[in-house]
Each structure stands twice: as structure tokens, then as C-alpha cells.
Amino acid sequence: MTDVSRHGGQPSRPAPRVRLVDVAREAGLSKTTVSAALNGTGRLSAEVREKARETARRMGYRPHPTARQLRSGRARLIGYVVGELADAPWTFLESPYFARLTGATAATALERGYAVVLLPVGSLQGEWAELPLDAVVVADPVAEDRIVDDLLAARIPVFSDRSVEGRPGAHWVDVDAGEAVRASMEHLREQGARRPALVAPDSTTRFHTAVFAAYHEWCAEHGVPERVVRAQAPGNGPVVRAVETALAGGPAGGEERPDALFVVAEASPPLVLDAARRLGYRVPDDLLLVCVSEDTTAPHTVPPVTTVSLRPREVAQAGLELLVAVLEHGRQEPSGTLVPTTLDVRASSVRHGQTAWTSRPPT
Amino acid sequence: MTDVSRHGGQPSRPAPRVRLVDVAREAGLSKTTVSAALNGTGRLSAEVREKARETARRMGYRPHPTARQLRSGRARLIGYVVGELADAPWTFLESPYFARLTGATAATALERGYAVVLLPVGSLQGEWAELPLDAVVVADPVAEDRIVDDLLAARIPVFSDRSVEGRPGAHWVDVDAGEAVRASMEHLREQGARRPALVAPDSTTRFHTAVFAAYHEWCAEHGVPERVVRAQAPGNGPVVRAVETALAGGPAGGEERPDALFVVAEASPPLVLDAARRLGYRVPDDLLLVCVSEDTTAPHTVPPVTTVSLRPREVAQAGLELLVAVLEHGRQEPSGTLVPTTLDVRASSVRHGQTAWTSRPPT
DNA sequence: GCCTTGTGCGGGAACGTTCCCGCATCAATA
DNA sequence: TATTGATGCGGGAACGTTCCCGCACAAGGC
Numbered sequence: 053m054t055d056v057s058r059h060g061g062q063p064s065r066p067a068p069r070v071r072l073v074d075v076a077r078e079a080g081l082s083k084t085t086v087s088a089a090l091n092g093t094g095r096l097s098a099e100v101r102e103k104a105r106e107t108a109r110r111m112g113y114r115p116h117p118t119a120r121q122l123r124s125g126r127a128r129l130i131g132y133v134v135g136e137l138a139d140a141p142w143t144f145l146e147s148p149y150f151a152r153l154t155g156a157t158a159a160t161a162l163e164r165g166y167a168v169v170l171l172p173v174g175s176l177q178g179e180w181a182e183l184p185l186d187a188v189v190v191a192d193p194v195a196e197d198r199i200v201d202d203l204l205a206a207r208i209p210v211f212s213d214r215s216v217e218g219r220p221g222a223h224w225v226d227v228d229a230g231e232a233v234r235a236s237m238e239h240l241r242e243q244g245a246r247r248p249a250l251v252a253p254d255s256t257t258r259f260h261t262a263v264f265a266a267y268h269e270w271c272a273e274h275g276v277p278e279r280v281v282r283a284q285a286p287g288n289g290p291v292v293r294a295v296e297t298a299l300a301g302g303p304a305g306g307e308e309r310p311d312a313l314f315v316v317a318e319a320s321p322p323l324v325l326d327a328a329r330r331l332g333y334r335v336p337d338d339l340l341l342v343c344v345s346e347d348t349t350a351p352h353t354v355p356p357v358t359t360v361s362l363r364p365r366e367v368a369q370a371g372l373e374l375l376v377a378v379l380e381h382g383r384q385e386p387s388g389t390l391v392p393t394t395l396d397v398r399a400s401s402v403r404h405g406q407t408a409w410t411s412r413p414p415t
Numbered sequence: 416m417t418d419v420s421r422h423g424g425q426p427s428r429p430a431p432r433v434r435l436v437d438v439a440r441e442a443g444l445s446k447t448t449v450s451a452a453l454n455g456t457g458r459l460s461a462e463v464r465e466k467a468r469e470t471a472r473r474m475g476y477r478p479h480p481t482a483r484q485l486r487s488g489r490a491r492l493i494g495y496v497v498g499e500l501a502d503a504p505w506t507f508l509e510s511p512y513f514a515r516l517t518g519a520t521a522a523t524a525l526e527r528g529y530a531v532v533l534l535p536v537g538s539l540q541g542e543w544a545e546l547p548l549d550a551v552v553v554a555d556p557v558a559e560d561r562i563v564d565d566l567l568a569a570r571i572p573v574f575s576d577r578s579v580e581g582r583p584g585a586h587w588v589d590v591d592a593g594e595a596v597r598a599s600m601e602h603l604r605e606q607g608a609r610r611p612a613l614v615a616p617d618s619t620t621r622f623h624t625a626v627f628a629a630y631h632e633w634c635a636e637h638g639v640p641e642r643v644v645r646a647q648a649p650g651n652g653p654v655v656r657a658v659e660t661a662l663a664g665g666p667a668g669g670e671e672r673p674d675a676l677f678v679v680a681e682a683s684p685p686l687v688l689d690a691a692r693r694l695g696y697r698v699p700d701d702l703l704l705v706c707v708s709e710d711t712t713a714p715h716t717v718p719p720v721t722t723v724s725l726r727p728r729e730v731a732q733a734g735l736e737l738l739v740a741v742l743e744h745g746r747q748e749p750s751g752t753l754v755p756t757t758l759d760v761r762a763s764s765v766r767h768g769q770t771a772w773t774s775r776p777p778t
Numbered sequence: 779g780c781c782t783t784g785t786g787c788g789g790g791a792a793c794g795t796t797c798c799c800g801c802a803t804c805a806a807t808a
Numbered sequence: 809t810a811t812t813g814a815t816g817c818g819g820g821a822a823c824g825t826t827c828c829c830g831c832a833c834a835a836g837g838c
Contacts, residue, residue, distance in 0.1 A: 069570075083824090085786090087825070087827085095784095095787080096786070115825075117544075118547045120545075120824080120825055122482055122825070123792080124826075142521065146514050151514055152508070154508055154533075155507075156505070159535065167545075167546055169531060182530075183492075184484070320683065322685035323685060323712055326685065348651050349685070352651050352686055353685075353686070354693075434793095436794080445818045448818070450797085451796090451797095454796085457816090458815060459816070479793085479794050481793085483795055484795090484823095485824070487795090487796080487823090
């Protein structure tokens, strides 16, 4: 048997979509009336409204989203790009921070009636030109990327970090990087650290430049020599190597080894802990450890690792609040919000005899 | 000064979008001609075509995506839902497997000209009803969820795992769970394991039911008693507790302890290793360990952990190939593909004296 | 009984694009 | 010089919805 021979010889055509006019004709009403009935607008008698609704329900009517969009002018669709890790696109989802940021952005957006579409970095106009985007969220753009410029040129509102401050059409939400560094360094100093080292990625993100600046400033203020090692690439391998470099001591191995480590580059906490052990450190006795990380393993290691949370959920929520305000109420100012970070102190950064505390109450 | 007093007293209205007719009028042509010129269609003289293009470029014309969609009938937009972890929505992104699957889906889709929009589980029709979705990818649906039914009822093509096999409008790509289990168990047996235990999540996903079934069958075939511990919830905490339960021995503590562990529930490899150590096991001497995991920490632990990769990238690619075939060429069969898994053997599952190998050549 | 006000519903334009035609123009052929 | 055919371009409908209006009718005030 051939495939045209079933169902009366027709190859089962798609069965046309049921439109508003179809419902109207069936109910003996006009499309205007049915539209008003379904949308709850207009001046209609209760009977007609119910009649229209019942008919629509019975016929399985579903409004055509695209036609709606064309009328209303807005698609309730927002793009989402993360600018960091541009050379290895999409790996950002493997970072716990961006995974949370992405999930929280999508969730918050949906609550507000917007859908989130995932886009690649690299400012490939071709990708998003076809999409009816009401706005684009650009998470942590790198200095070299032209994506923000391209979007603004296309008159698409941009929501990003503080690096876009002051540009018309661009709005920002950012994490308080300076405060995060100062709080962490202060905590380490209080716990007795005298030679704190910093491991951070070699990145042009505003967050990371702010981290370097704040660390530099803090060291200068406290007369502490800077010990900075930049991870040459993202991922556990390169970051662990950077940690090993930082913990090995000075370039010639002659300097005193650090007694505290502040890891801003994302790495798995247990792996950082292992690296310290391999180099002969006991944590926290010989080395106080603080990681900027959203990794869920941090509380489960031995000892548990103190972390700084960048609050991706709150960043996403603040960003979307701003987005909704701008898009729906035409607000232009204030264009920025600063989200505070959280220091979750655990055993890895607490000298013996001290007791761990956290900046938010345990739930 | 008030904010109405700048730029000539006008509050700087949005500046209307430049449309096709605007370009046509400016160029002294018709919209039909300009449209044909820009799309490379129709019969036009070289001069007119260039004139239209130049004018469009000069005026910064950008076609209205929604209007295009309305004409063409398709939005080139596909929804993406992951059904597992439905009670804690969006946490799926924190799982390395789903993070990779999501990224690969988005990337492959974009290459094929489709954009991916992130959707929540729970089959809340309200969320996606407003969206012009050409299709929806439902990753690992749980048995209880009605999302697949709802989508099919709305005549939206569904791409999911094998659990949707045979349903009209639904297509599937799946991972070869049975083969993954058999290969892992066989590997453990070859390395001397006699009392292999299984830790897997308490989930109704097709993948996990297939894992339980294959393990059950393998044990029966080889006359090995089953040792199964189900993790009561996702996340490192519950899974590590399940690992501890499995390694502690029988319910009364009277049985012999396992000599091999097959962890299918997603957990951080270093944490699993730590748990084994805490219970007095040396890996691989006392315990052979294999984890089903895409976690990037696995090669960096001491010893490195043998993993089974479920090949999220390949699953995503196969799925999108199928999607494009169905959507663009109207193909209906074959509706399914099975993607093989990979066993990356590392030191954690190799007895001393043996040398590690991997099922794909090192790159 | 006339003018006003309010109610209930429908006609038709508009959103911006694509695409089917049809109308010119012009060269080639009878 | 008429007929054909190809070429170059434009008019207008269509996609499916929302929303501005206008019309018919009823009720109320003078």
C-alpha cells in the first residue's frame, strides 16, 4: 500500500487552524464581539459573552500569538546573552553562577509575562535580527564585544551591568563587587590573615575589573603586598593551576607562602581544597579559604568552604523589575540598581576556637 | 530645569519605526519592489535592486519580524522544557547534564535558524499559549506530567524521549540507557567487582526506569544480588546520603559491604569520593567507582573518577536534526533515534596493575 | 413626540510583511 | 505592422488579531 491510500486517498492534510472568524460564524456573532468576549473587554450582554466563550471552547479555538503581537506591537519576548566566555559559547551554563542567573531570569520573566530566548555571544546580528525581541539582557559583557552597540543601534533596549551606564536605551543592574571584596578581605584579616592571595580570571568583565581594583585598593590601604594570580582560562583545570601557582609562593619560590586565599575564579570548592592539601596546607589552620561561588558543594566539603554569593536570583529579579518598569511604564530613570552580596562564612575561613557565622540567618 | 525643557521642549517621542513603505517612498519604488530587492527574489533590474538596498541601508531599515512571521506562518521559535526536577523548577540548569543539553540545544537550534525559549515545567498552559512556538522540546518528562498531552492537544509538535513513542505528532530521541548500564556493570565485573551497588534517583523518568530495569536484568543474568539505594531528592546532599547508605552495607549492617559503586544520580564526583573515604574505603583498592555524570571535575580528582557520559550534545543534535526534518520537510518517519553513551574509564574503577582506557580516543 | 444619553453589537481599518497577479514596455518574429 | 513572449515593476489581497468608530435601539427628560 502507498501512503496516499489511507483516509480516503488524501495524505491527511494539516487540518486548518480555527480562527476568530470561524468561532464568530459558528456562534452567529461578529469577530469583534467574540474578541471582546474572550478578552473581557467591550460592552456585551452576559448571554452573548457566554455564548462566544462556549463556542470558542467547544471549537478548541486558540488565538494566534503572532497576529496578536502584530496588533499590539510587542512580542513579550526578551533575549538573553551572556558575554563572558565568548570564545567557548554556551559553556556559561556550566558555571553555577550563570546557570542560576539564567534560570532565575527565565523564571522571573515568565512571572512577569515575558519569555526568554537564549542567544549566543559574538554579536552575530543574523541570530536575533529575525526575532521580535522587546529587549535583550546582556549578562556580563566583555569590553571587546560589540553586541551592546549593535542592539542599541537597532533600537532594542538593553539591560546589562554597570558598564553600560549612561548610554541611552541601556539600563543596568550590577553586583556590588567592591563591597564583596572588602567584606571578604576584612573577614580574612579579622581571622588572622596577613598574606592574602587573590586568584581571579583574566577577564575584561566589569565585575572582574572591579574586583582587581578593589583588591588593589584594599591592599594599599592596609599596607599588604598584592599577590594576584590570574587564571588564564575558565574551567576547573586552569583555575586549579592558578590556585597552585598562588599557593606555591613567589615567582622564585623564595617569598613566604600566603596564609589566605580568595578565589574569585569559578572552580569546584572540593577541587580547590584538594589542591591546597596537595601543597601541604591544612585548611583552615595553615590557609584560610574564601571562594566566590554559587557551587552547591561548598557546604558539603570537609571543612565546608566559605563562599561569597553574588546573588544571581536577586540580580535577575532586580533586572526584570527594571525591565518591566521601562518597557511597560516608559520609565527611564533611575536606570540602575546595585545588589549586595552575601558572605557565607564556613569552617574553611575560621581560625580554630572561633565559631562560624553567616551574614544571613540560617533557614 | 524640568525634563520637558530639553531638545526643543518635546519629551523625545519614540521616533517611529522605518517600514518597508517608507523605504519604498524614499526610493521612489513600490513596497513590492523593495521587498523583492531585499529578499533577492522577483525579476528586477540591477540598478533598481541596488537602489532599493542602498536606500534601506541608509534609512536603517530592519524588517519587522512579527509581520514576517504572520505572513510565513512560522515563527522559527521552539520551546524547551525539562520535565525532571519539576518540584524545584529551573534547578535543572544546575545539573551539568541538563546545562549541557540546554546549551547544545540552543546552539544547534540557532545553527538551523531556530531560537530556543526556556519554559517552566508543570504544563502551565498560560505560559506558552502566548508564544508562537513551532515545536516544543520536552527533555526527560516525568510520568505524571501532562505537558506532552497538552502540547499535542494544541497541535504543537513535541520532541521528547522514547516515552512518547507512537503518539501522533510526537517524535523522540533517547539515550541508550540499557547499554550504558550493561557496559558499566560489565566493566566493573571485569575489574573484579562481585558486589556492585547502584545509587539512582527516585524518579519516574524513562531514563531512570530503564536504568533500574537494566540493572535488575543484569543482576539476574549474572546471579548477583541487587543492591539499590534510591536518592530521595536531587542535589548533592541527598545523593551523598544515598551513597553513604549504599556503602554502609545491608539494612542491619550485617551484610558484606559492596566492592563497587555505580552512581547514576547526579552528584559532584569529589563529594562521592570523600564520602567513600569517610566510610573507610580506599578507591579503587576497596571500592571501584563509576558515576554517570557530565561533571567536569571528574578527571581532576584523586583518583580521577570513571564516568559514563550520556552525550547531551549528541542528543541535542540528533533531536534538532529530527525536528528540522519534520518541520521543514514534513517527514513523519522514522520518528526516533537512539544515541549511544560513552564510558570514560579512569583510575577510580581500575584495579591496580591495570591501565585505564577510554571508549573514545583521547584528543 | 423630540432630543439626549446609554447600551449592545458589527463594519472595517490597521499592524507590516509577502506574494499572486496584471499591466506596461520592448525586442523579436511573422 | 500586428502577434508573441519575455522582462520589469506595481496594485492589492492576505495572514489573524485588536480597536476605533458608527449604527440601531431603548429609556428617560422636557
